[in-house]
Amino acid sequence: MSLPTLYSDGIYKARKPHRCCECGATILPGQEYFRADGLWEGSFDHYKRCLPCVELADEVLEIERAGRVHEEEMTCFGYLFESAHEYGILDEWKRSKAIVTTIKEEPHE
Numbered sequence: 606m607s608l609p610t611l612y613s614d615g616i617y618k619a620r621k622p623h624r625c626c627e628c629g630a631t632i633l634p635g636q637e638y639f640r641a642d643g644l645w646e647g648s649f650d651h652y653k654r655c656l657p658c659v660e661l662a663d664e665v666l667e668i669e670r671a672g673r674v675h676e677e678e679m680t681c682f683g684y685l686f687e688s689a690h691e692y693g694i695l696d697e698w699k700r701s702k703a704i705v706t707t708i709k710e711e712p713h714e
């Protein structure tokens with residue numbers, strides 16, 4: 606994917622449900638999420654990421670910057686997990702996320 610000719614992003618508060626373009630999780634109304642709008646090769650696209658994926662994306666970006674990866678070769682939207690897996694940080698992220706989201710079930714009678 607080439608670099609967008611127009612681009613803006615930021616953290617927004619969801620007014621309706623959205624789907625994270627990386628993990629597929631539903632972003633519920635009232636939750637904060639990352640949104641990027643841009644013009645890629647002549648067409649407008651919007652990408653949304655849930656906050657846990659934003660954290661992972663920051664780590665991936667740090668690794669790519671440290672490794673002096675060319676800007677055009679950097680991870681694009683929808684490919685975050687592939688890069689995170691390649692850099693060996695995906696499993697740890699999944700584990701840390703599981704700790705936060707684990708809900709204990711009551712034992713069955």
Ligand SMILES: [Zn+2]
Binds near residue numbers: 625626630654657
């Ligand atoms: Zn996500």
